[in-house]
Amino acid sequence: MTSRTDPFTGFPGIGKATAIPNLFFTAVLPELGSPSALLAFLWVARLVQDQRSEARCVSADEIWANDFARLSFENLASGRQSLNDGLLECSRAGALLGLELSGGGGREQVFFLNNPGSRRALARARSGALPIRPETAASPIPIPEARPGIFRLYEEHIGTITPMIGDRLIEAEATYPPEWIEDAFREAAELNIRNWRYIERILRTWTEEGRPGETAGRDSFEDQKRRYLGGSLGHVVRYR
Numbered sequence: 658m659t660s661r662t663d664p665f666t667g668f669p670g671i672g673k674a675t676a677i678p679n680l681f682f683t684a685v686l687p688e689l690g691s692p693s694a695l696l697a698f699l700w701v702a703r704l705v706q707d708q709r710s711e712a713r714c715v716s717a718d719e720i721w722a723n724d725f726a727r728l729s730f731e732n733l734a735s736g737r738q739s740l741n742d743g744l745l746e747c748s749r750a751g752a753l754l755g756l757e758l759s760g761g762g763g764r765e766q767v768f769f770l771n772n773p774g775s776r777r778a779l780a781r782a783r784s785g786a787l788p789i790r791p792e793t794a795a796s797p798i799p800i801p802e803a804r805p806g807i808f809r810l811y812e813e814h815i816g817t818i819t820p821m822i823g824d825r826l827i828e829a830e831a832t833y834p835p836e837w838i839e840d841a842f843r844e845a846a847e848l849n850i851r852n853w854r855y856i857e858r859i860l861r862t863w864t865e866e867g868r869p870g871e872t873a874g875r876d877s878f879e880d881q882k883r884r885y886l887g888g889s890l891g892h893v894v895r896y897r
Contacts (some may be wrong), residue, residue, distance in 0.1 A: 697743030714767040780823020
């Protein structure tokens, strides 16, 4: 396919449109350092919008198979590599979420827009409750993060993410600052209490009563348990 030769005459009054969140222009676009990243985000947004499945995602191969997408990346210096680099940059910026699928056909990476629906689908896919592609298993793409995400923290400190827990993690991620979530996991780990309900209780207590940062590290085990759970140490056994 070649580029157009006729001049563009303008958009029609009624036609299909791709929805781009306003937050993209203020929180993400200033952080993208290359045209390939902007193109990658736009094409993922365009191609997943027409999908009707719960897991709305697209691979680099699927983007490249689109004539118009391929032409836009071929106009950049490194062509297909520009697409790969752009997807990775968008993932690092948090605009896209990546997932690696493995199965009989080898490995494939797919990308989602980072929105609540995608985060729910990813949590279900990683727990095995939602197959993204037939006969594949899902695992997160190892993309460097500025700070650990709530899903990674849960897997490292507690264990496997179930669909129900995935929904609660998404809700917590949208409610509490990332540093609060990290500190709550850390405090629970120091007490050797690896239970999500306990971590939620810490976060709710901080919201209602403020964070006891000035006394952190000086409270006894009993004091911390009483503050977050209420009652005696006997509750620890029940929650573990």
